[in-house]
Amino acid sequence: MARYDSILDTIGRTPLVRLDTFAPPRVNLYAKVEAFNPMGSVKDRMALAIIEQAERSGELRPGQTVIEATSGNTGIGLAMVCARKGYPLVVTMAESFSVERRKLLRYLGARVVLTPASEKGTGMLAKAIELAETHGYFLCRQFENEANAEVHSRTTARELLDDFRGEVLDCWVSGFGTGGTLKGVAHALKQADPATRVVVAEPDNARLLGSGLAQPRQAGGVPTSHPSFRPHLMQGWSPDFISPLTEAALAAGLVDELVPVAGSEALRLARELARREGIFVGTSSGATLAAALDVARRSPPGSNIVCMLPDTGERYLSTPLFEGIGEQMNDEELALSRSTLGYRFDTAPTAARQPPAAGGERAALDAEAERFVDETVAAEPVVMFALEWCEFCWSVRKLFARLGIEYRSVDLDSVAYQADDLGGRIRAVLAERTGARTIPQVFIGGEHVGGCSELFDAWRDGSLRGRLEARGVAYDRDIELDPYDLLPGWLHPRTATA
Numbered sequence: 001m002a003r004y005d006s007i008l009d010t011i012g013r014t015p016l017v018r019l020d021t022f023a024p025p026r027v028n029l030y031a032k033v034e035a036f037n038p039m040g041s042v043k044d045r046m047a048l049a050i051i052e053q054a055e056r057s058g059e060l061r062p063g064q065t066v067i068e069a070t071s072g073n074t075g076i077g078l079a080m081v082c083a084r085k086g087y088p089l090v091v092t093m094a095e096s097f098s099v100e101r102r103k104l105l106r107y108l109g110a111r112v113v114l115t116p117a118s119e120k121g122t123g124m125l126a127k128a129i130e131l132a133e134t135h136g137y138f139l140c141r142q143f144e145n146e147a148n149a150e151v152h153s154r155t156t157a158r159e160l161l162d163d164f165r166g167e168v169l170d171c172w173v174s175g176f177g178t179g180g181t182l183k184g185v186a187h188a189l190k191q192a193d194p195a196t197r198v199v200v201a202e203p204d205n206a207r208l209l210g211s212g213l214a215q216p217r218q219a220g221g222v223p224t225s226h227p228s229f230r231p232h233l234m235q236g237w238s239p240d241f242i243s244p245l246t247e248a249a250l251a252a253g254l255v256d257e258l259v260p261v262a263g264s265e266a267l268r269l270a271r272e273l274a275r276r277e278g279i280f281v282g283t284s285s286g287a288t289l290a291a292a293l294d295v296a297r298r299s300p301p302g303s304n305i306v307c308m309l310p311d312t313g314e315r316y317l318s319t320p321l322f323e324g325i326g327e328q329m330n331d332e333e334l335a336l337s338r339s340t341l342g343y344r345f346d347t348a349p350t351a352a353r354q355p356p357a358a359g360g361e362r363a364a365l366d367a368e369a370e371r372f373v374d375e376t377v378a379a380e381p382v383v384m385f386a387l388e389w390c391e392f393c394w395s396v397r398k399l400f401a402r403l404g405i406e407y408r409s410v411d412l413d414s415v416a417y418q419a420d421d422l423g424g425r426i427r428a429v430l431a432e433r434t435g436a437r438t439i440p441q442v443f444i445g446g447e448h449v450g451g452c453s454e455l456f457d458a459w460r461d462g463s464l465r466g467r468l469e470a471r472g473v474a475y476d477r478d479i480e481l482d483p484y485d486l487l488p489g490w491l492h493p494r495t496a497t498a
Contacts, residue, residue: 006084011037011044012155016163016306021276022293026301029292031309032160035281039080040073041311042156046180047077049151050140051085060138065090068140069121069128071177071236072101073311078140079108090137092128094120097235099318121239122225129222142178143243152184160185160306161192170299171197173259173292173307175237175284176209179246181308186254197256201291203232204260208242209250215242233263233320236310237284259291266290267321274313282316285309327489365432369425373433377443381473382407385430386440388414391488392452393440398486399459403475405468412439445471456483 004010014036023029034042054060065088068078075091082089089110093102096117105112113131115124125143132139142148160169172189176182186198202209211228218224223241232238249255263283270286273279285308292307299305316322329337337344377383382400386393388411400407412423431437434448442449444467449455458464460483468475 007038008048008081008084011048013159016160017277017279019277019289022272022289024293024296024299027296027299028302028304029296030304030306031279031289032156032306033279033281033309035309035312037077039076040314041077042181042308043073043311044077044080045151045155046142046148046178047074047081049147050142050145051078051081051087053145053147054138054140060087063087065135065137066140067092067128067132067137068142069093069125070142071097071121071239072105072315073236074140074142074178075105075110075112076101076108079105079110083109090131092124092131094124096231098315100315104315120225120229122223122241125241126222142180144245145180146245148178148180149184149187149245149248152181153188154184156181157185157188157192160189164304168304169193169196169306170303171199171292171295171305173199173201173288173295173305175201175234175288175291175308175310176246177236177239177243179243179249181310183245183249183252183254186249187252190254197295198254199257199259199291199295200255201259201261201288202238203230203234203287204262206230206232206238206240207258207260208238209246209255210258210260215247234261234266234284234287235282235316235319237287257295259294261287261290263287269293270313270316270321273309279309280313281309282311282313283319283321285311286321365429366425369422369429372422372426373429376408376410377446380408381445381471383410383443384408384440385410385412385426385442387412390439392438395483395486395488396440396442396452396455399455399481399483402481402486403479405473405475444468444473452487459483 014032014034017031017033019029019031037044051060051066060066063086066078066082067090068074069092070078072093075089075093078091079089090113091105091110092113092115094117095114102112113127115127119126128139131137160172169189172185174182174185182200189196189198200209206229208226208228213226213228215226216224225240226242229240266283266287268286269289270281270283273281273286273289288307288309292305296303296305313321338346341347382405384393384396384407386396386409397409410426411417412427414423417423417426427439430441434441436451438451440451442451442455447467449458449464449467455464458467465477
């Protein structure tokens with residue numbers, strides 16, 4: 001493996017993978033798998049190119065905030081680049097895009113400003129322009145920035161040409177969003193061999209390019225929503241306007257054919273890629289594959305066809321792509337579980353996993369652990385004895401965070417409590433004092449409240465508010481929530497234990 005000075009040096013050089021299980025007989029169908037980029041999408045290339053071009057030109061000053069409108073992948077790529085280079089990042093995004101994208105952006109340190117879904121892509125772009133002008137941010141302008149197209153001529157297309165050195169690349173198939181990949185790759189491929197066909201896929205219910213209608217724009221060139229746009233399933237593909245980079249590719253005659261793709265076919269093929277080829281990609285990749293298969297079925301034997309797979313399937317967990325993918329065991333899995341006797345949810349634990357039986361003579365409690373519990377509970381208004389890994393403990397932490405409650409978490413399995421098994425000795429004291437063997441255990445004002453379920457029930461019935469107010473503990477009195485919603489979906493409230 002090579003050594004790199006930073007994560008940014010790992011962008012590009014993605015693999016070209018043959019799709020044997022999909023290709024028609026005697027046709028060579030390949031996929032350019034852009035999920036191998038460090039942030040999982042083709043947009044990593046453009047994100048680095050735009051920032052470095054702005055640095056060279058002086059448009060981007062050290063420490064200046066970067067802003068861009070994005071469906072997610074561009075923003076995630078920018079978040080990586082900005083994190084490494086030290087620029088704050090703001091992303092504007094329509095609320096209809098997947099939750100995973102928002103969380104990834106915020107995890108990488110970006111701020112995410114959502115815009116109404118009804119305002120579509122033009123709305124999030126207009127918001128980015130508005131914020132950039134108001135606050136002096138650097139606006140990336142990915143839809144028109146030539147650095148977006150140039151990086152694909154210099155890297156993506158060059159990689160493809162190198163992969164087919166000594167052979168003919170008959171057809172390259174791609175969707176379009178910003179138009180950067182389309183314009184940049186198509187230009188370089190056509191320059192190398194004008195006979196290479198460029199096929200562009202678009203949603204069959206939102207044929208912006210296929211409509212033949214010009215893109216309407218406001219004064220100053222800001223686009224308005226295209227009359228042929230309709231909401232579709234391919235996130236990141238075909239916004240509600242035709243970008244200047246896409247318009248330039250069309251005007252230059254770089255596009256040989258347009259292929260409409262149904263959303264249902266995009267979903268089906270994305271799932272089939274996972275199950276038949278082990279390639280984990282999103283809906284837009286399924287859509288591009290659909291167009292490539294349409295071309296492959298019409299191509300002569302020996303043809304070499306490449307389709308772009310723009311991103312990873314992890315961006316789509318909350319979208320229709322994962323509809324029907326359950327969290328719980330289905331009937332077949334349950335039957336398999338029950339085909340052997342041990343480690344089942346519908347039987348008692350095996351003897352090896354049974355906790356020590358309660359009862360018998362009371363074990364002597366450790367004096368140091370007793371003193372620790374007494375002093376901690378007395379000194380802190382809100383104390384939670386917890387485990388770092390425990391889902392119930394994290395659910396309690398979420399509740400305290402939502403309510404703005406300051407508390408001390410004593411994580412019994414952390415390094416601080418491992419010496420001489422202090423955490424285990426404290427847990428024995430808690431079990432004796434509270435009568436509960438489970439974790440977490442919460443104390444407010446020195447009084448034992450209980451575990452996760454007891455705390456959540458106390459919030460539901462209002463008694464937790466009374467305890468907090470009686471002890472002078474500040475919390476958000478206006479918030480309304482059901483704490484049981486904070487539990488992970490796989491946990492069954494009230495019955496599961498830590």
